[in-house]
Amino acid sequence: MIPSHERKRTNYIGRKAELSLLSDILDNVRDGKGNLVLIAGEAGIGKTRLIEEMKHLDAFSTFNLLTGRCLYFKDTDIYLPFKEIFNQYKGIMKNIEVESPFFIRSENSREGSLIREEDFVPMSLIPAEVEYPEETREGMNVEGLMDFDKMSEFIFKLSDRGPLCLFIDDLHWADPPSIKLLQYLAQKITDHPILIVCTYRPEDLFWAEDTPHPLTDPLKRLSRDKLFIPMELKRLSREETDELISEILEVERIPRSFGRLIYKRTNGNPFFVEEVIYSLLERNIIDPSVPDWHKNIDPQTISLPTTLKDIILRRMHWLSSSSIAVLRLSSVSSGTLITFEIIKDALNLSDEEVLEALEELVRAKFLREIPDEESYDFENPVIQEVVYSELNHSRRRFLHNKMAHVLEERFSKNPSYWGSIGIHFYKGKEFEKALKYLIKASSHFSRVAPQKALDYLTMVLICMENLPQSDSIKEQNLEVLIETSNLCLKISEWDRALQFAEKALNLATVLRRNRVKMKAKVNIGEVLRCRGEYDKALGAYQDVFSNMQEEDPETFAQAYMGMGYIHWRRGEFPRALELFSRSLQYAKLQNNLSTIGALYLNIGNVFNHRGDLDKAIDYYRRGSKHLESHGNLLEACRGYSNMGGVYLQKGELDKAEEMLRTALNKSKEQGRSDPWWPQILMIKLHALRDEFREAERIFDMVNEELKGREDRMAQGTSLLYFGLSRMREGRREPDNRKKVISDNGCRFFACQ
Structure with missing residues (x-):
């Protein structure tokens, strides 16, 4: 990976509302109305970056900032975030006379004296168990640990030097005493210029049901008493994600297809977006300086950040064995919503065990319930990918077979399930059954969703390669090659259409199937026609009439x-x-x-x-x-x-x-x-209405999507209509227009 210090710091995108709210809160705090702000959001969503951006707000200019963090260790020091915070107070403390909340002295200091700079003792050196004089134990909030009143007095004195902001990161990992101290301070700071900001991940608040997370109950109490301002950071929208990618790549606009791919992979999580883009750059998979750099990117090359995998796997640690079994089964269910009935049939679990597992997975934010359908899906597709990636190949095959047989038993007569059943048999390596359902699914979807049908037939051809090459399989293979070529023609993938037609032609010659051979010839003619090679296409069509025996x-x-x-x-x-x-x-x-x-x-x-x-x-x-x-x-x-x-x-x-x-x-x-032609005609519509910006927007979108395709007619016509828009707007470029038409082979339109 590219070292992080070499990476470009991007603008903070999509958080204007949150920064505006923080600015208002800072104004109120500066006027003596202290508050606690709890910022919730998943890993990588930009919680810490929000605080970095807050520091640049005008409203923050007079604040002193002290920061502390919590760490993921079972036996971490108590009060760790506050120890880090008060290790930084030395600069603020200068010339302030305030009694230390900790009964810690250097050898030269006198008991009960006021703190002086030379008496400063680094808080990280405080042992976990602090010995207090006997008379100070009375009234302590946590026995033997800390006097919360003295702590609050100490913070109030710090705020006398100017508004104070305490920032605690990753509160979900805080030790219980730190959480109790935070609760106490939240009640005391309302009349002081003190802002406490904490970040946490809601998905990490789930532990096993018999071991509640130490932050869960305090959050409920703070909410009930209205002692904090909640703020939740959402994922970026598709448009905001595109903007972030553009900044990283330093390009004015990213191709829509590339933006779709990255958004589907990252779900708009800013950290994941950055990691994925830099990974693609570092591995030379993309290079924005070359033409058509975004074409033909294999989604499998977009790897997930190791940090993300670790977070998800760590969360799984708290799940029961039944929940893990349900989660693993669900991870193989791509394209199929999980239901209680499917899980019960596939796993040897009782009704109650399945229900409890589903409830636990929903609480832990691994799955989400879809009430109207009484089914479940993953809270985030990345979770499904991580869980699936952790399955070894034998377990994957086993679970796919389980799912295939359950779906077949329940839905073998339902066309909408044929594709899912076939895919599970295919991945379970039961190729004969996979063949049966994938062919049926392709036939069902060929008219309404040709790309999906083509994907099914591609798997069918692989199934056939893995089966004994009997005469019936060869005959079936021949029919599939022709249908695959037909589907490629339908979605304008002409190179693939020609490839499959030529394979069908060769196999039909070997099998002496003249009728299928002529169908392959027709498809070759169709490809040539679509490419504008009209004389060659007419020759292919004529061959059909010359060689057709009946x-x-x-x-x-x-x-x-x-x-x-x-x-x-x-x-x-x-x-x-x-x-x-x-x-x-x-x-x-x-x-x-x-x-x-x-x-x-x-x-x-x-x-x-x-x-x-x-x-x-x-x-x-x-x-x-x-x-x-x-x-x-x-x-x-x-x-x-x-x-x-x-x-x-x-x-x-x-x-x-x-x-x-x-x-x-x-x-x-x-x-x-990709409905090219209606979009292309919309360019002309907006041009005729003198809506030039909209005409340009649609042209850019169509032109981008047509790059790398062989549809010269579509390319040329879109350029022609955009030329019309430019001419009507007064930017006349007739010479360029003629060149555009010529370059794209649109001689018919050039004659108009």
Whole structure:
């Protein structure tokens, strides 16, 4: 790791409200209204940094600050934080006549005399057990330890020299006598210019049920008596996290995909964000000085700070054996909410043991209850990751198998669970069962969540590699390769689509499966078409018709539709309509509503570019209706987006916005985070409304997400519409605009 002293100190982000509150409190304390502030927050949230920032407030300028900390040791010195605090009082004590609260003298000092500088004895040298004269034991708050009245008098005298701030860090580790002293002082400082600030971690206040944490009851009493001001530091928002990352990397704006990745990994914890970013820099995984530095980062390379792991594992020390068993089982449940019934079926525990374990895990803030669903999830995904990482491989496999069989018994007929069941069998290395459920899950999600379906099929291919290579497995592998290529096409991953299509082509040649071989050829043609390599794509489609031994309506429909698309893009509208018509005939033979719907959208495109806008809208509507009825909702969104584009041409901006927002919302409902075309058309919408800042914002977002992808049409069109926005704003750059269009291969738009 990069040494901490070499790291850039960032601005304190996302804490304006807390600093404002502290400023108001300091003003009141300076006026003689002392108070206790307890700052709660998880490890790494920035509690200590808040105090550092408080020291720079104008309201703090006249305060004297004394600090102490608590340490995580079973037999730590009593009053350790106060010993550290009073080791620092020497500068404030000069010329103050006040009787020491401790009956400790140097050899030359007289009993009962006032403290002088030469009588100073470092508090760290005070033994844990202090011997007091017999007459002073009466009225002591903690027998044999300290006279709390003398301590408060001592602090009051210190505050006579100016407002005083006592800061105690990590109060959750304080010894019980220190906590009692803090309670006592909280009652006494209300009429003095004294502020006591303490930080603590709520998650560390849980011990075993029969051993309550020493801070738990005092907190309740202080709260009941309204003797402190509570302050809780929350995690940073997504936007605040992006701002912190930008500061660390010294870049103006970070890519949204990178921000999402880091936020998902850290949940907005500032310390975790810094540790993760510096770790990536130190290991040369990222370098913001090179283009596309954020692309293709494997989430597995983002390791968690050792400090965080230690904190979580230490908290587990207090859990009962039943709770640990439940926690370990829960850690393998990625994508599946934990319920009482699932735990009971998977573990050999009684009903009462399961209930008590769940209650304990919720109290200890390992799990959180989701009341409406009567289920449980991890309080923080990082906890799940740490617990899972501590399982050895044999235990992981065992627990995944346990979970798989329980879920299969309960939910084998529920499509929403097929993916989870398949993943558990896959990780439990029961590949035959994993194959069964993962294929079913992929089929179920292929229309509504193609990325999820693709993830399932990727695991299916690995399962097949681990099974005996029988003829049936090879045949099944061939079908999966074609479907995987189809899904890659659907989400614009063209390199992978081509890779899987070529594998399918080779295997189909070996197995002499001509029909599947032609499907692979169609997919190769689709990739070439999407890349704008139209002549090569037409050659691939022609191969299908030349080598197909018998008509396959589905394959022919796809090939004719691809050819029609190319002729449409070339402006050859009559030929395009002829080919779309042939494709429609084959699609109707099978009543393939999805293909029929896609063809209606393509025919609508032809009429759109011929200027017959009303007919274009009619075909877009019909196409969207067919696609929605077939469950192909993502493709239906393309119809809404296209309608929005037509309304833009007609100057009906409100209707255009309605259609585009419908497309965006439906895309997001289906789990797609990258609906390029409606976003691109929104650039044009805002440009036409002279909303230039919003047009620029959307352009930056789209341009960033399209980096590294091969969708030259989308890239070029977004640049074209942004050029329109710039031109309307008065910044005319026609030469640059032409270059942009040319560079992105958008010759069709250049002709407009």
